[in-house]
Amino acid sequence: MSTIVILGGAAPEGAGHGRDLSLRALRQFKARGSRVVVTDTEEALAAAPEYASLADETHVVDYTDPDSCVTWALEYRRRHAVDAVTGFREYSVVAVAEVAAALGLSGNLPELVRMVRTKDACRRTLGDLGFRQPASALCSTVEDIEDFLALHGGPAVVKPRDAAGSEGVVRIDTPREAADALAVAGRGGDRGLVLVEEFVEGPEFSVEGIFAGGSPYALAVTRKLLAPGTFVEAGHTTPVELPGRSHEEIAHEATRALKALGLTHGVFHVECWLTDRGPVLGEVHVRPGGDWLHAMVEWAHPALELFGSLHDDLLGHPVILPGPPTRGASVRFVVPEPGLVVGIEGWDELTGRPDLIHAELTAAAGDVVGPAASSGDRVGTVCLGAASADAADTAVETLLRDVKVRTAPAGSAKTSKREHDA
Known part of the structure; x- marks a missing residue:
């Protein structure tokens, strides 16, 4: 045993x-x-x-x-x-x-894992290997960020070097915003470095997959949705099929990068943007994607046990890889306006559906909801499986139209004057 x-x-x-x-x-x-x-x-x-x-x-x-x-x-x-x-x-x-x-x-070399976990080191390595990357630089002062903007123009993104869940990620368009961004991403310029990089225009995707016999295998390409005005993920849909077979190009670029980096084991989640130049790689993760992507990938491949396949590969057993995905799944997150929660509608009617992979609401009347600064600020999840990704998208959006988390200004004596839907 x-x-x-x-x-x-x-x-x-x-x-x-x-x-x-x-x-x-x-x-x-x-x-x-x-x-x-x-x-x-x-x-x-x-x-x-x-x-x-x-x-x-x-x-x-x-x-x-x-x-x-x-x-x-x-x-x-x-x-x-x-x-x-x-x-x-x-x-x-x-x-x-x-x-x-x-x-x-069996496992990945520690130095490679440390490299991909450090965002600037991974950017630099991917660039050296010939992969498209946004211009980036490590900065420790407001002047450093201003110099980056002067050289590359705006907008730019300021982020911690090794955080997760979109925590501390800030977009800036002008040098006037550099000080505030540094305070958020670096907790002050005297405490460490932040990564500043070009803002990449284009829809965001990720590639979910697994290594088998030392080689990466893409299981699905996922479309990512962001909450308006933030970098916080508001939803995902998998698998996506794009015009001109661009989804295959995205999957190929991700697996090609994993091979070039020398990674060989585990479940992976590789992020990217699709631009007019082709895919531009984002962050590389040697662990499953969050936000219920593991369950969505298993739904899309009905015969797949993602972690059972990982188990077999780590022990040197043959891994039976699935064919193309045959179903689709979609997840959306409830991101209400900041304030005091004064009412919730439609949630009880949503639960209990047989096509739900997961539904969860963590907010209740009387809670105070803050701005969406990281994935931890989302207050609800609806993840649904269907016969196709398009069908899952349609179904989950229809369900959420009837879910309303109403908020009012925190501390307001009269909460009924400013209510917002999720």
Whole structure:
């Protein structure tokens, strides 16, 4: 019996797609006959007691600390063989690579994982390899950002070097906005560097896939929707088919980049823009995409077990790759106007539908909703599967037309004068 360790593998109720992803992986690993060891922080394991009954063992390990993970793994192996290690969170992928290297197991080289996790290093490497990239620079002061704008023009995007979930990402059009952007993205110019890059015009997509036998395989191309005026993702649809077979060009560019970077293992999520020059690669992730993309990809491929396929590849077993997707799925997020939630309509009528992959609303009357600055500021999810991506799009948009999260200015004595729909 093989033993697989999942670093950062517990997720409590309310953790959304992360909980569903972790449970799917654990169950698919167990169904293939493996022992599964789940590690996470003490708080996460305490908040998710069902993992203790599903997993063969649970251990308290900080998945954000690669050195601690390696120390624990080496000690654990003295008592029990370990055949594979994996993890699905953005902040666990470095620890996964370090543990795999320390134990001599299948995995990506740690230096490559650190490179793709550091946005400027990945931009530079992709550019050196000949892939289209926006102009970019590391900046630590307002003057640095102003110099970038003087050289490349605006608009530009200012972002942290290694954050996730659109946190701290700011668009600027003029030098006058540089100071505020630096404060948001870098928490002040004296605390570190931020990445400044050209704003790329064009619709955004991502490629979801898996490595098998050391080679990347694209499972679907996903269209991304942004909340107006933000970089926060408001929805996704997969698989998309574009005029002129541009979706195939996007998938090919993503897999070509993964090969060129030297990555060989895991589930991947590669972001890009489609421009008049062709695909321009964005961020590269050696973990599943968030926002229910793992469930949407499995829906699109009815015979696919995404994490079961990962399990087989990590253990050196043949992976049966699916053909083209045969169904479609769409997800939308509820992003109301900021303020005090004064009423919610239409939600109860939405739940219980057989075509729902997931529906969740985290806001209630009396809550205060802030501006949409990151994915954590969204207050609801509707994910739906259908016979095609177009049908899923139509169905989820129809459902959300009847869902209204009404807000009014926080602290207002009269809440009825300024109400907004989600």
